[in-house]
Amino acid sequence: DAGVTQSPTHLIKTRGQQVTLRCSPKSGHDTVSWYQQALGQGPQFIFQYYEEEERQRGNFPDRFSGHQFPNYSSELNVNALLLGDSALYLCASSFASGEETQYFGPGTRLLVL
Amino acid sequence: GESVGLHLPTLSVQEGDNSIINCAYSNSASDYFIWYKQESGKGPQFIIDIRSNMDKRQGQRVTVLLNKTVKHLSLQIAATQPGDSAVYFCAEGQGGSEKLVFGKGTKLTVNP
Numbered sequence: 001d002a003g004v005t006q007s008p009t010h011l012i013k014t015r016g017q018q019v020t021l022r023c024s025p026k027s028g029h030d031t032v033s034w035y036q037q038a039l040g041q042g043p044q045f046i047f048q049y050y051e052e053e054e055r056q057r058g059n060f061p062d063r064f065s066g067h068q069f070p071n072y073s074s075e076l077n078v079n080a081l082l083l084g085d086s087a088l089y090l091c092a093s094s095f096a097s098g099e100e101t102q103y104f105g106p107g108t109r110l111l112v113l
Numbered sequence: 114g115e116s117v118g119l120h121l122p123t124l125s126v127q128e129g130d131n132s133i134i135n136c137a138y139s140n141s142a143s144d145y146f147i148w149y150k151q152e153s154g155k156g157p158q159f160i161i162d163i164r165s166n167m168d169k170r171q172g173q174r175v176t177v178l179l180n181k182t183v184k185h186l187s188l189q190i191a192a193t194q195p196g197d198s199a200v201y202f203c204a205e206g207q208g209g210s211e212k213l214v215f216g217k218g219t220k221l222t223v224n225p
Contacts, residue, residue, distance in 0.1 A: 004156075033212065042202050042215030043157065056212050090156050092213075101147055102213060104156035 002027050004093050004105035012111045013081050021076040021108045025093030031055075032074040033102060034066060035090040043090055049074050050096050078110075086112045125222045132190040134219045136203035139184065143205035147213065148177060148188045152199045160188070160201075190221075198223045 005024045013019050025032050031050045035043035045058035049068035068074045072093075078085055088109050092102035126132050138146070144165040149157035163170045163177045163186075170177050176189040186203050200220050204213040 035213075035215075040217070042204075042217050043213075045212040045214070048212060058212065101145075101159055101162050103159060104149070106156045 004091055004103055006089075006091050006105040006108050008108060009106065010109045010111075012113065014113050015081055015083060017081050017112075018077065018079045019081060019110060021078075021089050021091075021110070022073065023076070023091030023093075023105060024073045025091075026103050029093035029095055029103075030072050031094045031096045032068060032072065033092045033094070034074070034076045035092065035104075036060070037088040037090055037107070039087070046076070081112045083112050086110060122217070123220045123222070125224060126193050128193060128195060128223055128225050130193055132188075132193045132197070132221060132223075134188045134190075134201050134203075134221065136186040136188075136216055137184060138186060138203070138205045138214075140205060140214070141184070143207060143214075145206045146177070146179060146186050147204045147206070148175075148186075149202045149204060149215075150197075150199045151202060151218070157202060193221075193223050195223045195225060197221060 004026050007022045033048040034046040036046055037043040046060050046064055047057040048055045052068045063079045065077045088107040090107045091105045094102045147162040148160040150160050151157045161172045161175050161177050163179050168179050174191045178187045200218040202215050202218045204215045206213045
């Protein structure tokens with residue numbers, strides 16, 4: 001049973017660039033949530049996707065956008081990168097029914113120079 | 114506000130001792146609480162969860178206690194092992210798949 005996978009594992013970008021991160025949910029899960037984790041902090045909720053639509057959103061600017069595909073995989077896009085966007089980006093998957101908790105992937109480490 | 118906090122940022126214990134990690138939450142509407150373990154360079158790993166209709170839940174070597182009166186959550190690890198060394202986060206939510214609010218974490222160090 002495959003767990004949550006994310007790609008790439010590491011990424012270096014410069015300010016102003018755009019980045020796309022990818023996530024494949026755990027087998028059987030239909031909901032994907034994205035979190036940003038700054039160094040030494042707990043993860044912060046960015047948004048959640050279900051049925052290919054954004055269902056919930058945290059306090060992140062519109063530069064952060066996402067997409068969910070029919071196979072439930074998801075992408076996180078960040079435009080006009082800022083130095084402060086450097087963080088570990090985590091994807092978590094779950095069932096929409098709410099009967100099961102969120103399981104996290106290994107994350108993508110983004111460094112913005 | 115919407116936040117989950119932890120009482121202690123670091124905890125150091127001897128191998129074989131029991132560990133207790135504490136967490137305070139502020140959202141009275143939260144009805145679902147989870148403990149995650151995060152090792153360096155890895156994503157959070159689910160340990161145990163508890164819903165608000167319970168006050169205690171046990172897993173393998175771990176127990177979570179929930180005190181809704183004082184909005185307090187704790188994780189007890191029995192016979193702590195070096196492999197338990199990690200940062201532990203509590204998180205709160207409403208329902209199992211809604212957004213989770215995390216605290217800053219407690220770093221547990223197990224000394225041999």
